[in-house]
Amino acid sequence: MITFFEASLAELSIHRIGNKAQDEFYVLSEASMHIQDELLKNLLIQYFLSPYEKVNEIFRFTHPNNDLNLNEVYHFIAQVFEDGAKFHENSVQLAKYLYDISSHPKIKAGELYVAYFENVQIEGELHDAIGIFKSETKETYLKVYPEQAGFKLSYEEEAININKLDKGCLIFNTEKEEGFKVAVIDQTNRSAEAVYWKDEFLKLKVRNDNYNQTSNVMGVYKNFVTEKLDQEYDISKADKIDLLNKSMKYFKEKESFDLDEFSNEVIGNKEGIESFKNFKKSYEEEFDTAIADTFDISGAAVKKQAKVFKSVLKLDKNFHIYIHGNKELIEKGFDDDKSMNYYKVYFKEEE
Structure with a gap:
């Protein structure tokens, strides 16, 4: 869990990154900013950090050669954590590197913000953190203000909505040897060209903790029930829902x-x-992700997965049956006269 009620913004550098494939260029600031206006500082903290309150998944920097120092972003961030005086010069290097990998023609130009925060809380501990954010979406805002005996109306184009952070990552100054703790957000361009942010620029891998172990095994089991069982057994949808409900009860x-x-x-x-065990093993091999046979269950992961575990039996477009308990109280049959399937439901009283 990430919170920022004690956080402060110590330093900020802003650059503009164009699309290299479109022959756009980058514009680099000569120096960083130390913002004194408290209102502006609080607005920036809200813009940069509030989206991370809902983030549970934590990543780490990685590299295909297993040498973290070959990960460019890790290298530049580590230098700043070691020597704060190198903050702006490394923000420049981050901007140049992001520009170099912005080669897909659909990647949007935008401002790159590199921010140094103090006292950001993650998993109950306070740490300094460096944020890298990119704003790509611009909006038009109306401005209404009093004038003489009435009001005047104007507008501002190409403005940024502080409630909509496009892309960002937050790197915490802890567990350096493992690749730091990294939280990431990408709200725009979720198609193929968007992988440049997390996969090409940051080069992240999911931290294999209890949250991810729980999420992965629940996802594997759900896919096993909804996809694999049909290939091997003649199983009704009611039975599938019962198996999913049993698993949710367990977790x-x-x-x-x-x-x-x-x-x-x-x-x-x-x-x-x-x-199921064979299905789990195939998943681990295909995605190169080990799921332990025993681990502590993460309540946050269970809560998130519960949203996609369906307990609804949809019958044509006429009825939905919600199955939450004993599946023995529902029977399936076929009516020869009507040539239609039916379900018989037993209950003691209506509510």
């Missing part, structure tokens, strides 16, 4: 995950258990 009630315990309690079928 909400248990403090730790154990693969064998989970398989026996939730799946409870020898062939199904073997199929």
Whole structure:
């Protein structure tokens, strides 16, 4: 969890980055800024940091050769954390590097902000942090102000909405040897050309902690139930929902995950258990992501995954049946006279 109620903005450098493929250039500031206006400083903190309050996934810098020093952003950021006097000169290097990799024709030009923050809290600890942000989306704002006996109306074009941060990353001065703790946001251009921010510019990998272990195994199980089971068994949608509900109950009630315990309690079928474990192994190999057989369950990850675990049985366009409990109280059949499927639902009283 990231909070910023104690944070302060110590230094800020602003550059403009064009699109190299479009023969646009970059414009570099000669010096950084030390903002004295408290209102402006608070607005910038809100613009830069408030989107991270909802971020749970933490990343680390990486490099294909497993040498962190070959990661350009890591290298420049590490220099600033070691010597704050090098803040602006390394912000310039970050701007030049971002320009060099902005080669896709659909990448938008925009301002690059490099900010140094003090006392940003992550996972209960206060750290200095460096933020790298890019604003690409501009909007038009109306301005109304009093004049004589009435009001005057004007507008401002190419303005920035402080409630909409386009791209950003927040790098915390902790766990340097592992690649720092990094939180990332990318709200624009979520298509193929957008990978340049996280994958090409930052070169990040997900930190393999309890949050990600929980999220990954829940996602693997959901895909196993919704996609894989149809290939091996004749299973109804009601049975699938029951399996998903059982898994959600397990993750909400248990403090730790154990693969064998989970398989026996939730799946409870020898062939199904073997199929799930093989499916999990295939996922780990395909995505080069190890999921431990035991780990502490992250409540934040369970809460997030609960939003995509569907317990709704949709019948044509006429009915939706929400299944939350005992699936033995719902039966499926076929009416020969009407040539239609039906469900029979048992209950004690209406609410």
